[in-house]
Amino acid sequence: MLFNTCVRLLLGCFFLPLFVHGQTAKQVHRDRVFQQDYAVKYVGDNEAKERFSLAVDRNGTIQVLEKGKLLRPAFGAFQQDGILVADQSYLPMKDKNILAIIQHEDQLVYLDDKAVLSNAWAGDLYLMHDLKNPYALTGGKEMDFVVVSPNQLQYLKKGQKTSAISISEPILDLRFDSKRNRFLLLQASGISSxxxxxxxxxxxxxxxxxKAFALDTQKDLAVIGTENGFFTLNLSTNQASGLQTKLPWTEITAVEVNGSDYWFGSKKGVFRLDEKGTVSYYFGDRWMPGEEVRDLALNKNRVHVLTEKGLSTLVxxxxxxxxxxEILEAQVRKMHIRNGFNASLQLAEKGNISTGRLKDSDNDGLWTAMYLGGQAFRYAVTQDPEALANCKESLLAMERLYTINPVEGFPSRSFERSGYITQLSDPDRWQHASDPEWDWKATTSSDEAIGHVFVFGVLAEIVDDPWIKAKSVELLDALMNHIVKNDLYLIDYDGKPTLWGKWHPDYVNGFPKQVGDRKLNSSNIIAMLQSAFHFTGKQVYKDKAFELMEKHGYLENLMRPMSVIGQAGDGSDDWSKMLSESWNHSDDEMYFLGYWGLYRYAFTPELKAQFKKSILDHWEAERPEKEALWNIFTALVQPENFDLEPSIWFLERHPIDLISWNTQNSHRKDIKTLPANFRRQSTETVLPPSETRIMKHNANRFxxxxxxxxxxxxxxxxxWLLPYWMGRYLGVIE
Structure with a gap:
């Protein structure tokens, strides 16, 4: 296991409102035990048949049957693919022609061309049959078994063997109904006993x-999979339910029941249906080496899934x-720190982390600012010296973004050692530094700038370390002095504004009122100027902010309701049309990072109240996404009402495997799609993070x-770490 949980917390699901003088003050989530899912995969083409090819015993021993021989998984671990190898643990088994394998009373039981046998129970089980080409079996409650061939069935028990019974239609699956002491037989056209x-x-x-079935003994039902969904059969009344087809995929190949959960294998992945009717879908390379499920086996907290391209164990x-x-902190430190930056890993081989190289990004400063903000919140909450060390390391990287280029107060996008430009992304953006050992990346954008201002404010305010506080204020002042001195533009090495670093009224108010950039840039620059004034006390920042709000309509711009934001419309310039074709989810990231300085460092209580109204208006538009970071930023201004439960849902359901596997959901039959719309919301309800591609906060969760x-x-x-630690700092996650 990834993490041995020795102590099980006796905590329920608590989202507790705290009360102060009769008024609700804050929603708080008390940490609880939940089930984190991840996969261990064993990759390799196999020719196992659809059922009776996979079983697991009470010790967790897994066996796969292929062409009469037994295989076992080997060498697999989290984010490290294993393989299926010949199982030689019982030497005599290698000479047997095994035709089916099952779990019976938590042990492995085999069917070969002569008998039903097992190595459990001291090897005492050996029941000879008379069938030709048998392929399936199941056990009863008195160590008795039913074996089937394409046209016969035979009952076996120690000291007793019936004559074979003819069957008119092949039996696809069979189970034992212990309540009525009978065997149930599934054929394509019905169920017999x-x-x-x-x-x-x-x-x-x-x-x-x-196609397949299993028994729900708690509800006395047979759960029956078909080529077009599933239904249940009441075993007391023989009454069938309606056919359920609102499933990720309806071609069912295997069924298992685990308490109140129903597990279905299909031609496109495996899915769980819980007692509330909630579907959890496991499909794609994150979860399985193949698409088609041939057999399922359940064991404690694991679901073993056999596919045409190998075995997956869902843990x-x-x-x-x-x-x-703790797990994700360790991942970041082990794999994602490049010169102090928070970086992605580029793999040379699909899924093979050992082939990874740290990758530069246009937004190294932004992603690092967000990581650094999380570490600042972590240190403020825990006083962990490791968190403080992380803050210092990444703040040094942020500082060097300013000092490695020749433009005063201008933040580079990134930097790297010289000679590697042709191997990096966007080689045309790279410039040589005065130090011949290094190059730096130009054309810095507005999302970089707002990320810097956000984290410098957080560090300066909440991290109790003199160097960090002083350095954060110094860098904040340098950036904002550059912007104000250059007439509200980011001026690059060539003396020209960068493409996106523009907050001047001529640019901002040049957009029609419904174009989002007019509202966004106004909101961001006021937040940036307020932050600079708050920490430096320099009047120029306050004066410039009020000039923009009072003379150039920036207050009106940033207060404009989200319901107004849309396409530029006919008669607008091409730039405005391009920027407003649909909602840009990167804008959300810029807005919310800016809200820290917009609300927290507001010049006056009156402005603070107005800014709160604007933030809540934006949050209302974002609520369908169940985005933990946007919700927890909203807790900054409205801790009593900010969608706490969806935030915890996001944090709990997010994968710990952050490899960017391809995912596919557009084929699903259990989701309701919406017509094309401005916000690019494709479905009525957002899918869990575990079922979609890995996304940063600037992506569309739909x-x-x-x-x-x-x-x-x-x-x-x-x-993940930024919303989690921000929630901890704000006291809404305990």
Whole structure:
């Protein structure tokens, strides 16, 4: 297991409102144990048949049957693919022609061309049969078994063997109904029953294109998968439910029941249906080496899934958010720190982390600012010296963005050692530094700038370290002095404004009122100027902010309701049309990072109240995404009402495997799609992070398909750790 949980917290699901003088003051989530899912995969083409090819015993021993021989998984671990190898643990088994394998009373039981046998129970089980080409079996409650061939069935028990019974239609699956002491037999056209030692088969229900089934003993149901969904059969009344087709995929190949959870294998992945009707879908390379599920086996907190391209073990490990944070913190430090930056890993081989190289990014400063902000919140909460060391290391990287280029107060996008430009992304943006050992990346954008201002404010305010406070204020002042001195533009090495670093009224108010950049840039620059004034006390920043708000309409711009924001419309310039074709989710990231300085460092209580109104208006538009970071930023201004439960849902359901595997959901039959719209919301309800591609906060969470073919690894530093530690700092996650 990834993390041995020795102590199980006796905590329920608590989202507690705190009360002060009769008024609700804050929602608080008390950490709880939840099940974190991840996969261990064993990759390799195999020719196992659809059922009776996979079993696991009480010790967790897994066996796969292929062409009469037994295989076992080997060498697999989290984010490290294993393989299936010949199982030689019982030497005599290698000479047997094994035709089926099952789990019976938590042990492995085999069917070969002569008998039903096992190595459990001191090897005492050996029941000979008379069938030709048998392929399936199941066990009863008295160590008795039913074996089937394409046209016969035979009952076996120690000291007793019935004559084979003819069957008119192949049996696809069989189970034992212990409540009624009978064997249930599934055929494509219905279900029949057979009493132990009997001489006939009795039909009990008809169906069409049945494929597999399992028994829900708690509810006394048979859960029956078909080629087009599933239904249940009440075993007391033989009454069938309606066919359920609102599933990720309806071609069912295997069914298992685990308590109140139903597990379905299909031609496109495996999915779980819980007692509330919630679907959890496991499909794609993150979860499985193949697409088609041939067999399922359940064992404790693991679900073993056999596909045409190997075996996957889905692990459900109990942990808390605090323990998950430890896992992700370790991932970041091990794989994602490049010169102090929070970086992604580029892989040379699909999913193979050992082939990774740290990758530069246009937004090294932004992603690092977000990671650094999370570490600042972590240190403020825990006083952990490791968090403080992380802050200092990444702040040094942020500082060097300013000192490695010749333009005073101008932040580079990134830097790297000389001679590697042709191997990096965007080689045309790179410039040589005065130090011949280094190059730096130009054309810095507005999202970099707002990220810098956000984290410098956080560090200066909450991290109790003199050097960090002083350095943060110094860099904040340098950036804002550059912007104000250059008439509200970021001026690059060539003396020209960068493409996006523009907050001047001529640029901002040049957009129609409904174009989002007019509102966004106004909101960001006021937040930036307020932050600079708050920490430096320099009047120029305050004066410039009021000039923009009072003379150039920036207050009106930033207060404009989100309902107004839309397409530029006819008669607008091409730039405005391009920027407003649909909602840009990078804008959300810029808005919310800016809200820290906009609200927290507001010049007056009156402005603070107005800014709160604007922030809440934006949050209302974002609520369908269930984005933890936007929700927790909203807790800054409205801790009593900010969608706490969806935030915890995001944090708990987010994968700990951050490889950017390709994912596909557009084929699903259980989601309701929406017509094309400005916000690019594709479905009525957002899917869990575990079922979509890995996304940073600037992505559209309603994206159904995507990924980078398993060739990159994202960092949890900005994606997960920032919202978690910000929630801890604000006291809404305990």
């Amino acid at each position: 057979y009493s132990p030692g009997g001489t006939q088969i009795s039909p009990i229900a008809k169906g069409e294109k049945l 459900f490990e109990e942990m808390t958010l605090a323990q998950k944070a 994206t159904l398909d995507g990924g980078s073919q398993g060739l990159s690894v994202y960092s949890a530093g900005d994606i």
